[in-house]
Amino acid sequence: MRIHNPIHLERRLGDTETSYFLPSRASGVNDMYLHLGFSAQPRTLARDRVALVWAILRLKHPLLACCVEMHSYNDIRFVLKPHASPEATLYSANENLLYRQGTTAVSLHLFFSELIDSYLNGPRTLSAERLSCIILSEDHSYASESVIPSAESDTWFDYDLLLCTTHFIGDGMALHQCANDFFTLLSSKQSTGELYDFLKEEWRIRFGNQYTEISLPKSLEERLPHCSGKFQKVASMVDFELSQGRLVGGHSFPRRKGNDRRTVVPTVAFDEDRTKKVLKLCKSHDVSISSALFAICNIAWLRTRNDDPRLPVMMYSALNMRPYLLQDVLNDSYWFIAISYFNVVLPGFLPTTDVERTFWHRARAAKEQSTRASKNRMVISRSREMAKERGDRAIRWAIEDDGKMNAKSCVSSPPLAATIIEKPPSTALIGLSLLGNLDGIYKHAAFSQIKLHSLTTGSRQRAGAMLLFGYTFVGKLWISLGYDENGFEKGIVETFWNNVFSSMEELLL
Known part of the structure; x- marks a missing residue:
């Protein structure tokens, strides 16, 4: 039986957000990406762990998980329909987490360059229903040359991550801060079980009680001090x-x-x-x-x-x-x-x-x-x-x-x-x-x-x-x-x- 969450959040787009949303409708003009190349051990990048971190960030930053509904040119809205449980929140994060596997025939760098090219020039990855996603590319055929493992550690491999968002939900500073928080959580000493407990607590604080006072982040124009008179x-x-x-x-x-x-x-x-x-x-x-x-x-x-x-x-x-x-x-x-x-x-x-x-x-x-x-x-x-x-x-x-x-x-x-x-x-x-x-x-x-x-x-x-x-x-x-x-x-x-x-x-x- 599907549980319905009665909380429904929405707000109109501000002027700056509108100026970016409207041109993006046809082909994704200004959809942003941040590509980071890094080395890590496979256990750090296990999918269940990555999905938990991504789910936590989507809870903390609700515009990442919103959709956009356009009622008229002057009434365009961010809409968030929170998931009814932490499990559903995790499922949604997984749906917006895309793994791409490199091959021995193509170097990981070249393979990921093709992914970036596809993001920039191919069919649009994002949409009014998907305002953000993560693409992770891995190839365990070759160990990383940038990290020499110690005798007690596993082999490190090279990875590439693409954090993709529409421009009308954020700017470059938001992208980079989010990536820093992503890697900090992913590399923390918390076990996968402890990360799941963290996710449940974050969900409970926000949506476990429908009377909790929550809101979507305000627009730039709402946050600017107003002229008086x-x-x-x-x-x-x-x-x-x-x-x-x-x-x-x-x-x-x-x-x-x-x-x-x-x-x-x-x-x-x-x-x-x-x-x-x-x-x-x-x-x-x-x-x-x-x-x-x-x-x-x-x-x-x-x-x-x-x-x-x-x-x-x-x-x-x-x-x-x-x-x-x-x-x-x-x-x-x-x-x-x-x-x-x-x-x-x-x-x-x-x-x-x-x-x-x-x-x-x-x-x-x-x-x-x-x-x-x-x-x-x-x-x-x-x-x-x-x-x-x-x-x-x-x-x-x-x-x-x-x-x-x-x-x-x-x-x-x-x-x-x-x-x-x-x-x-x-x-x-x-x-x-x-x-x-x-x-x-x-x-x-x-x-x-x-x-x-x-x-x-x-x-x-x-x-x-x-x-x-x-x-x-x-x-x-x-x-x-x-x-x-x-x-x-x-x-x-x-x-x-x-x-x-x-x-x-x-x-x-």
Whole structure:
């Protein structure tokens, strides 16, 4: 006999969530993945243990286990129908845990690269009914070369994990924090039985009593401090419009249309010694590697193509809004999207001499603009206005797309730079996702039974999209470029990518 759980939780999507949900409907635009390569012993990765950890996280972070119901363009809802027992919760986690077995004929790395390619370019893995899943790949044909087992321990093997979620339930910080918690629980000294007891207790706290006060995590807009009074609201709108009007950018990658989208993510990792050199050099010039990467992209592009040096180069990046949010007293989950956007504008010309001096000057300019965006006293109101603009635009485009009954038009979602106004010249060259030092999030010492060695990340993109990632992980600097290889003029992105690294070699290494 099936037991019915009377608890039913739902809430409307906020503006930012809506701006990501509507374009995702047709083909999963912006569905995120986080890939982690690691070594472990088989007993640590036993399926029953992995499923228990995944079930616990889905309880703690309910948006992972929600579905989405769209009643109208202005009424889209997260819906959680909690399972009636811990056993049912575990069963659901297992349904969203996919194991993939490597073969002796194909290396695990190549096999998993094919899985990532399938996630990015094949049929959509996620849906409005499945907002998250884990894919785990294993191959016990070969022992790991990165870990030498002691006489008393079992052999270690290499594994790859893909944590997949829609973008409208969270951001990069949520992805990485979740992965850290996943490995911490998985590597803990708790037995499988003790993990099951933990799951039962987590379920009991939340759903064992239907009168328990629980809720879904609030949206970004609900968490932002509100303006008080009509004058402040008008002032916020005027300030936002003025800030947008100051954005000028006249450079873009020439695009090709009519080809099927195919996203690739070439990735390069610098060894620890070279990474230390880069970080030390940036510190000596009072900039971060993130600021330096803006300047590197600026110079790399101007060495690739420069149709109009009179116009500046504009790039955009995400702004972490979590430090500005009000506490959600009914839910302590970190799984929600909390980002806004800002732009960095640098000159569109490159002097023939003293390029090094120019580079550091532009890196400092990027730092100043980034700091100004995050520390501006209007940052909260600007983020709120930007979210509203993005949400309204997504609704308008969704209505237009649905009216045409053309699924392909849903792929043409707005770029991540919400600050790009359709008033030329105000074009962004590229987006940069600068994640900083991820070793500050991954507490490697907390999961000694697992040794992480690689990390890549990205998302299913719209046609003609491009996003550069930069971060440090396991002491290495990683640079990757996710882009639609069929969406741009032949050879130009490859030339730019080569110029990124030749410029880094010249100026940072």
